Amino acid sequence: MQPNDQDLAFVMHDLARLMRVRFDQHARTWGMTRAQCVALMKLKCRPGMSQSELAALLEVEPITVGRVIDRLEAAGFVERRPDPADRRMHRLHLRDAAAPIIEKIDEYRAAGIARFHDGVPDEDWNMALSVLLRIKEKILSESADTAAASATAVSGE
Amino acid sequence: MQPNDQDLAFVMHDLARLMRVRFDQHARTWGMTRAQCVALMKLKCRPGMSQSELAALLEVEPITVGRVIDRLEAAGFVERRPDPADRRMHRLHLRDAAAPIIEKIDEYRAAGIARFHDGVPDEDWNMALSVLLRIKEKILSESADTAAASATAVSGE
DNA sequence: TCAAGATGATAAGCAGGGCTATTTTAAGGC
DNA sequence: GCCTTAAAATAGCCCTGCTTATCATCTTGA
Structure with a gap:
């Protein structure tokens, strides 16, 4: 067996997975998924994006974003507004209901970063x-x- | 917008994703998926595991491993042998057909680690x-x- | 001994990723 | 102006992962 514990790639992978799982668990208690939370955060920073732009930002395929938006729209957090100039496009905007969720995400992130950084020079x-x-x-x-x-x-x- | 590019957690996450995607692409050219490759590597190191043991090693749920093994068995890379002492259990063993795949995985890993380490003190x-x-x-x-x-x-x- | 609990495997259902293909609509090239 | 190409969104299918539930089979304790 390879000494995986000392392989930076493996440790990083492991750690990323741990963080992912932890976040998933918290997101679940808010009735959200990680992908949905990330989409909300990006939309908060840059409202009015098309799905393609959001997909490029998230570095996933447009179809994946489309389905995440489906759920966010059904939950009332996001709305698709038709683009007045290009009928192929939808512009994505947050709805007011998203605000409390976004606040929770921000709190969780800030606390996590502080805790991990603590004790490391x-x-x-x-x-x-x-x-x-x-x-x-x-x-x-x-x-x-x-x-x-x-x-x-x-x-x- | 937060300075995500300077956030260790984000960079790590990003990097882990990049590595994952890269590996996925290579695995696909061999007709495999990442999960299947990882399962083969673990089985190579420790043949005769039960699905539960493999699940614990991979840190995923037993049902997930079960479906991966379904496919590996269908492809002729793995066989489930009934445990003589406990009729609930299957013991997992590699078949000869898995050898070339395992060699490719090992080559890919060795090359990747060397390349990333190169130039970093x-x-x-x-x-x-x-x-x-x-x-x-x-x-x-x-x-x-x-x-x-x-x-x-x-x-x- | 036999009933209750623990364990291994699997099923069902949902979510998120990917790939390929299709539809609708814009934009350019002739 | 027409035709071809490109882009936005979506549909269908697959794989992975989770949760919850079920079934069969040990294992243990009263």
Whole structure:
């Protein structure tokens, strides 16, 4: 067996999963799911987005966003307003009922960040952050390379 | 908008998602899913597990493992052997057809780890690792507290 | 011994992701 | 102006994961 406990990728994955599960449990007590909460937070920051824009922001497929919005709309948290200029599009807006939920999410986030940061020296924290960012850059640049390569292959150059 | 790009939790989450998606894409080219690959790797390390044991190892619910095994069995990669002593249980074993897949997974992992580590000084890498481990410990101890509290509440003490 | 509880597997139903394909509508190219 | 292409949303299907419930089978204690 590999020493997975000492593999940064594995630990990170584990930790992300733990945080995800914890958040899921809290969200459930509010009658929400994680995906729904994240969508609300993004809409709060930038109202009037189309579903495609939201999908790009969340880095998921438009169809996934569409179904999350279905539920948020049914729950009365979001409304789809037709775009006056482009009849293909819906503009997404929060409704008043979403405000208490958003407040809960913000409280949960602030408390969590404070608790995790507590007891970890700033320089260590920042170092961890910078290493993760470096890895992320690498992955993103690799993905870009791959995308460029496939594009070239498709165009036949 | 919060400075999410500088929030360790968000970056970690993002990065974990990126790695997950990348692996999913590769697994798909082999005709596999990530969950199936992970199950194969665990079974390789410890053949003869029951589904419950595998579920505990993967930290998912037994029903989830059951369905993954359904597919792996249908594909001829795994077999369920009845336990001679306990007729409730199935013992899981790899079949020969799984060997090439396992080799691909191992190659992918080794290459990925090497690439991410490349260019990051060892001390930085280890610092990042230790910060993540500290956060993980905190979350786990909090969960334990919560579990103990609910247990106390249930038992009426 | 036998009834009650614990455990392994599975089913049903819901939610969130993905992929592929379709429909409707805009935007450009001729 | 017409025709082709691109974009927005959606439908259908699959896989994974959760919760809750069911069934069969141990295991244990009165």
